[in-house]
Structure formats: C-alpha cells, structure tokens
Ligand SMILES: NC(=O)c1ccc[n+]([C@@H]2O[C@H](COP(=O)([O-])OP(=O)(O)OC[C@H]3O[C@@H](n4cnc5c(N)ncnc54)[C@H](O)[C@@H]3O)[C@@H](O)[C@H]2O)c1
C-alpha cells in the first residue's frame with residue numbers, strides 16, 4: 001500500500017498500478033458477488049463489476065413493491081440466472097454487497113443475517129449500519145469479513161466515470177477480518193467497482209465525514225447558501241435570470257470547474273482583482289458565520305441524532321411520497337424554476353431541442 005503525504009500527514013492509498021484489475025479478477029475468481037438493492041449505488045457497482053468480468057448477481061425486494069426488479073431486468077440482469085430475490089442472492093453470494101438504502105439495511109437485517117455463514121464477506125458502501133449498530137441492530141457474526149468500499153460520489157458518477165475511462169475516489173476499511181483475506185477482498189472489490197484511488201479509513205471516520213459532508217458543503221449548505229443569495233438579490237429588485245446566473249449558473253458552468261481543475265487560488269487568480277479583493281475578505285465572514293453551524297452538525301452526527309432522524313423518516317411506509325413532495329417543492333421554487341429556464345438556454349440544450 002502506497003504511503004502518500006497530504007498536507008504533511010502520511011496516509012495509505014491504493015492505486016490501480018499497485019492493484020490492477022487483473023489482480024482484482026484473480027482475488028475474486030472463486031467468489032460470487034451478490035449486490036443487494038438496485039437503487040443508485042447498486043446498478044453502478046454491479047454493472048461496473050460485470051463489465052470488469054467479475055461473477056456478479058443482483059438481489060432485490062418484491063417486484064410488486066419496489067422498482068428495482070424491473071430496473072435490473074432493463075439493465076440486462078436475467079431472472080433466475082443473475083437476478084434473484086434477496087434471500088436467493090444471499091444464499092448464492094459469497095460476498096454480500098449490502099447496497100439497500102441505509103434504512104432498509106436495518107429493516108432487512110433479519111432476512112440477510114441467516115445467510116452470512118462462515119467465511120463469507122459482508123460489504124458496505126457506508127459505515128452507517130455498523131457504526132450506529134445500537135440503533136440499526138446490524139451486528140454481523142464473528143466468523144465473516146466485514147468490509148467497506150465507499151465511493152465518494154453519486155452512483156451516477158461511479159457508472160459515468162467508469163464508462164468514460166476515468167474513476168472515482170473511494171474510501172475503504174476493514175472492520176472485521178475473519179478469513180485473513182478481508183483486505184484483499186476489499187481492494188479487489190474497490191478496483192472492480194471502478195475506483196480510481198482507494199483511501200484508507202475506518203467505518204467510523206467514513207460515516208462521520210460522509211454525513212457531515214452531505215449535510216454541509218456538498219448538499220445542505222450548498223442549497224442553503226444559494227437560496228440565501230438568490231433571495232437577497234431578488235429582494236433588491238434583480239431579475240430572476242440575473243439572480244440565478246450570479247448564484248448558480250456561473251458557478252456550475254465556469255468557476256467550480258476551475259476549482260476542480262487547479263484549486264481555489266487558481267480560480268481566484270482567473271477572476272478580476274476586484275473579485276479577488278472582495279472574495280478574499282468576505283470568505284472570512286462566511287467562515288465565521290458557518291463554523292458554529294458545522295460544529296453543531298458534527299455533534300449531531302457523532303451523537304447519532306442524524307441517524308435517528310434518517311431511520312425514523314426513511315422507515316415510514318410513505319416516506320417516498322413525502323420525499324417526492326419536498327423535492328417537487330424545491331424544483332418548483334422561484335430559484336430552481338428560473339434555473340430550468342436558464343439551463344434550457346445553454347447552446348447544447350438548444351441544439352437538443354430542450
Ligand atoms: N446514492 C449514492 O450515490 C451513494 C454514494 C455513496 C454511498 N452510498 C451508500 O450506498 C448504500 C446504498 O445507497 P443507495 O443510495 O444506492 O440506496 P437507495 O436509497 O437508492 O436504495 C437502494 C434500494 O433499496 C430498495 N429498498 C428500500 N427499502 C427496501 C425494502 N424494505 N426491501 C427491499 N428493497 C428496499 C429501494 O427500492 C432502492 O432501489 C447506502 O449505504 C448509502 O449510504 C450511496
């Protein structure tokens with residue numbers, strides 16, 4: 001495992017050069033990987049592994065209740081050959097990839113557990129079920145491997161990056177090594193599902209950072225800060241298009257791409273000295289305003305409160321209806337309806353006739 005220095009701190013990283021696909025295939029050649037759940041991560045990881053020549057099957061819930069079965073069939077999984085019920089997939093699998101929603105992992109645990117016989121591996125893409133075991137009840141038997149590869153991106157990107165020949169950064173961890181081959185299994189799966197680089201972590205650090213990140217800068221803070229700026233501009237008489245362009249469109253179409261390519265200072269360096277002066281000053285103000293919020297958020301993650309909220313909300317039978325309502329509200333807000341119109345004007349969307 002390569003040791004790399006990040007900001008003066010040594011970390012363990014596994015690269016494709018060190019652990020090539022050929023080696024992954026070798027490690028997994030006698031395994032049947034059963035992917036449970038066909039939502040966002042399930043399809044991406046299952047199809048990437050299938051395309052990489054790994055022996056993969058998919059296990060999903062009742063086809064009359066969940067869309068997973070139909071979706072999997074559409075992607076070429078064959079009922080009775082590579083597509084099964086959860087129970088059948090668990091029975092056939094030697095590695096069980098638990099890619100049900102985190103709430104469903106709790107609900108289905110008593111169904112899955114009896115199939116976790118000696119020497120099998122239970123794989124997660126999140127530390128959630130294991131770290132918050134007091135709330136989830138997910139306590140695996142001692143004679144199996146418990147491992148994690150958590151892609152640091154949406155499953156949609158896991159698949160898209162695989163198809164365009166790039167990859168996605170993933171965190172990996174071994175929680176329990178019963179067979180002596182847990183690490184090899186983890187790394188082989190990490191490469192097979194399409195990771196570019198694999199960064200070592202623990203289940204606990206993964207879940208704490210992941211829950212903080214998605215509630216914070218990646219999703220929650222992002223939406224909140226955009227809403228605040230858009231509302232401020234609108235309240236001072238700016239048009240919807242101007243407010244949207246200045247809040248979202250310029251970010252996604254220009255500036256964040258520069259950050260992604262070469263870092264924040266490079267994006268700053270490619271803006272006017274007027275913008276640089278103001279941004280260098282105001283960033284401190286925004287940092288000070290949000291630091292206490294991030295501290296509160298982290299505590300809420302650490303205490304298990306965020307987990308309690310997720311499990312309570314997502315275990316309700318009608319949770320999807322409520323969720324769809326909230327997403328619709330967001331989509332139909334002034335900010336995002338202005339956004340849909342601005343996006344439609346992009347030359348590439350005009351050409352498509354959107
Ligand atoms: N979504 C992502 O891109 C992403 C990224 C990194 C890690 N993860 C982690 O990967 C895992 C899977 O996440 P996901 O977002 O792909 O899941 P998801 O929310 O898409 O759910 C997966 C599937 O579970 C099925 N399901 C829900 N309840 C069920 C039940 N009671 N019985 C049978 N099936 C049921 C749903 O039909 C759904 O298709 C989670 O641990 C998540 O935290 C997700």
Ligand SMILES: CC(C)(O)[C@@H](O)C(=O)O
Pocket residue numbers: 152153154155210214218
């Ligand atoms: C894609 C994310 C936000 O990184 C993931 O953590 C998730 O929960 O969907």
Ligand SMILES: [Mg+2]
Pocket residue numbers: 126210211214
């Ligand atoms: Mg997450």
Ligand SMILES: [Mg+2]
Pocket residue numbers: 151152153210214
């Ligand atoms: Mg994440």
